[in-house]
Amino acid sequence: MILTLAFRNLFHDRIRLAVTLVGILFSIVLVAVQLGLYLGSSRMITAMIDRANGELWITTYGAKSFEDGGMLLTQAERHQALATPGVKAVIPLVVRFQEWRKPSGGSTRVVVVGADQEDGGLAPWALVEGTWQDIKAPDAIAVDRSYLDELDISGIGSTAQIGLGRVRVRAMTDGIRSFTRSPYVFTPLSRARKLIGADSTRTTFFLVQLNPNANAETVRTELRNRLGSAEVLTKQEFHDRSLVQWLFRTGAGVALIGGELLGILVGTVIVAQTLYSSTKDHLNEFATLRALGSSSGYIHKVILAQAGLSAVVGYLLGMLISLGVLLLSKSSPLPLVMTPGLAAALFALTVGMCAISAVSAIIKVTKIDPATVFSR
Amino acid sequence: MTQKPILSAKNIKKELGKGAGRVLALRGVDMTLNPGELTLLMGPSGSGKTTLLSILGCILAPTKGTIKIAGQETGGLNPEDLAELRRAHIGYIFQSYNLFPTLNALENVRIALDVIGQKGYPAAQRAEEVLHDVGLGHRLKNFPSNLSGGEQQRVAVARAIASSPEIVLADEPTAALDSENGHAVMALLAKIAKEQKRSVLAVTHDPRTLGYADRVVRIEDGQIIGEERRPDGLDAPEIADLTKRRKANG
Ligand SMILES: Nc1ncnc2c1ncn2[C@@H]1O[C@H](COP(=O)(O)OP(=O)(O)O)[C@@H](O)[C@H]1O
Ligand SMILES: [Mg+2]
Numbered sequence: 001m002i003l004t005l006a007f008r009n010l011f012h013d014r015i016r017l018a019v020t021l022v023g024i025l026f027s028i029v030l031v032a033v034q035l036g037l038y039l040g041s042s043r044m045i046t047a048m049i050d051r052a053n054g055e056l057w058i059t060t061y062g063a064k065s066f067e068d069g070g071m072l073l074t075q076a077e078r079h080q081a082l083a084t085p086g087v088k089a090v091i092p093l094v095v096r097f098q099e100w101r102k103p104s105g106g107s108t109r110v111v112v113v114g115a116d117q118e119d120g121g122l123a124p125w126a127l128v129e130g131t132w133q134d135i136k137a138p139d140a141i142a143v144d145r146s147y148l149d150e151l152d153i154s155g156i157g158s159t160a161q162i163g164l165g166r167v168r169v170r171a172m173t174d175g176i177r178s179f180t181r182s183p184y185v186f187t188p189l190s191r192a193r194k195l196i197g198a199d200s201t202r203t204t205f206f207l208v209q210l211n212p213n214a215n216a217e218t219v220r221t222e223l224r225n226r227l228g229s230a231e232v233l234t235k236q237e238f239h240d241r242s243l244v245q246w247l248f249r250t251g252a253g254v255a256l257i258g259g260e261l262l263g264i265l266v267g268t269v270i271v272a273q274t275l276y277s278s279t280k281d282h283l284n285e286f287a288t289l290r291a292l293g294s295s296s297g298y299i300h301k302v303i304l305a306q307a308g309l310s311a312v313v314g315y316l317l318g319m320l321i322s323l324g325v326l327l328l329s330k331s332s333p334l335p336l337v338m339t340p341g342l343a344a345a346l347f348a349l350t351v352g353m354c355a356i357s358a359v360s361a362i363i364k365v366t367k368i369d370p371a372t373v374f375s376r
Numbered sequence: 377m378t379q380k381p382i383l384s385a386k387n388i389k390k391e392l393g394k395g396a397g398r399v400l401a402l403r404g405v406d407m408t409l410n411p412g413e414l415t416l417l418m419g420p421s422g423s424g425k426t427t428l429l430s431i432l433g434c435i436l437a438p439t440k441g442t443i444k445i446a447g448q449e450t451g452g453l454n455p456e457d458l459a460e461l462r463r464a465h466i467g468y469i470f471q472s473y474n475l476f477p478t479l480n481a482l483e484n485v486r487i488a489l490d491v492i493g494q495k496g497y498p499a500a501q502r503a504e505e506v507l508h509d510v511g512l513g514h515r516l517k518n519f520p521s522n523l524s525g526g527e528q529q530r531v532a533v534a535r536a537i538a539s540s541p542e543i544v545l546a547d548e549p550t551a552a553l554d555s556e557n558g559h560a561v562m563a564l565l566a567k568i569a570k571e572q573k574r575s576v577l578a579v580t581h582d583p584r585t586l587g588y589a590d591r592v593v594r595i596e597d598g599q600i601i602g603e604e605r606r607p608d609g610l611d612a613p614e615i616a617d618l619t620k621r622r623k624a625n626g
Binding site (some may be wrong): 001005008012098284289292 | 456
């Protein structure tokens with residue numbers, strides 16, 4: 001009966017219900033979009049690091065992200081690393097911004113990612129056309145299909161110029177997008193060095209793979225001692241550092257979090273307001289319940305059930321809209337991401353928001369005197 | 377009668393209103409209610425009947441005086457304890473019905489049962505049964521706004537008696553009823569008093585109800601001015617007979 005009464009009270013005043021739901025919807029959609037952007041950005045920022053197959057990263061000192069490594073590491077570091085106990089392989093990666101000259105004039109920046117698949121460190125995943133063998137052909141590169149327009153090319157077989165070298169698209173990935181908005185160009189290690197005009201001994205990162213029984217922390221300490229000027233990071237550390245760099249140093253993440261808080265706040269205020277006014281309107285009934293001998297707990301449950309019902313309905317509608325926005329964002333430069341975890345978190349948030357909103361209504365009703373029933 | 381009263385009130389005084397509008401609504405009222413008795417409280421409008429009833433029902437606190445319900449003093453009890461006392465012992469019929477506008481007749485009765493912890497199918501059954509008893513078997517799904525005043529009043533009666541409380545306090549339970557339904561409700565209250573050994577205190581102006589009473593208490597200006605026993609009050613078989621006849625007619 002608690003649910004019945006809550007449900008009826010809620011649906012009794014349609015306009016107020018609509019306002020409540022709009023409040024919840026507003027919050028959910030705003031938070032879903034912000035968190036979706038956050039997740040989408042995070043994934044984009046760390047995709048390369050997450051995909052690379054190696055426990056440790058050797059970077060130049062202070063490298064802040066995948067795109068920020070410079071070309072300072074040399075064969076000397078590689079040999080020192082290889083000689084470190086517990087190290088199985090040390091795989092060079094070249095990553096560098098370079099100018100892409102569009103076939104019909106003008107230019108844009110790309111991130112050249114050089115690695116040899118045979119090394120087992122990093123290779124273009126999500127290939128939808130062409131293979132690694134194709135990428136090994138003379139002048140060959142792989143680009144993501146979503147950047148064709150931006151690169152001013154039509155697809156497989158298109159040619160362009162990166163720096164001073166001619167390149168031909170021989171493979172395409174799908175969905176490897178770049179947070180810096182400069183498209184990634186995959187190519188073998190030696191061609192990458194040529195395209196960016198680097199010495200054949202220079203490298204951006206060394207990806208370190210360990211022997212199965214090696215302790216990552218021990219190896220890391222040892223590597224640090226041996227490689228005075230380079231930095232040795234675990235995969236997780238480099239992942240976190242990249243996120244901090246792009247999401248917080250640049251303020252993008254702060255804006256996202258600010259947006260979320262605003263959404264939560266506005267939603268809570270709206271729901272609290274409508275729930276309070278609903279409670280006020282039904283005060284006589286709550287007094288009657290009290291006069292019939294209901295405990296105050298029973299009455300609180302009615303109000304909480306009202307809040308809970310609003311939460312469930314608002315959540316379902318909010319998710320529907322959020323998923324719509326998500327779908328629309330699929331082809332945008334920054335697609336939103338929704339995961340089961342995020343959906344669950346949003347639900348918890350909605351319920352929490354509604355529970356907090358119920359507080360003022362509960363306080364109001366707790367003070368109710370059953371003798372109010374005689375005052376109408 | 378040597379029976380132990382289920383409710384006894386002593387020297388109840390109640391001040392209502394503030395400042396210039398202050399009224400002494402009750403000026404020292406004594407009242408005892410015994411199981412198995414239907415008592416009528418009669419008096420002119422404004423004499424303090426509703427005030428007395430709501431104090432006996434532990435909804436309103438007296439300014440002075442003591443009330444004992446089922447052996448328990450109510451003085452000093454906190455609102456939560458008073459609520460418990462109400463749900464354990466008292467069924468109240470409000471003069472203004474106080475039905476839940478968003479619940480239908482059946483649900484209005486069910487929620488009163490729900491409040492005292494009677495839930496599920498048995499409670500629904502019971503609610504339907506009492507609504508039948510008050511002649512509303514055909515109006516179960518109607519909302520108060522679609523019920524006549526008399527029908528609403530009968531829902532209020534059903535709600536108060538559904539849990540078979542030991543004390544039924546009825547504030548003008550027949551005021552909105554036509555003669556036939558008024559008699560039916562009074563017969564039902566009398567039957568509850570007799571057969572289930574409950575105490576019923578009903579406020580009324582209606583001389584037609586006198587025949588059902590075991591006792592009539594008269595109140596005027598916040599004071600009890602007289603009390604009479606009615607030896608000719610109906611006994612249980614007679615009421616059963618009356619109810620049967622009415623059912624046969626209806
Ligand atoms: N809330 C109130 N404030 C001030 N006076 C009240 C209030 N309620 C009732 N009264 C007064 O108390 C007296 C008794 O009222 P009430 O018990 O309702 O009478 P009855 O039910 O016998 O008609 C009346 O004079 C009435 O005007
Ligand atoms: Mg009255």
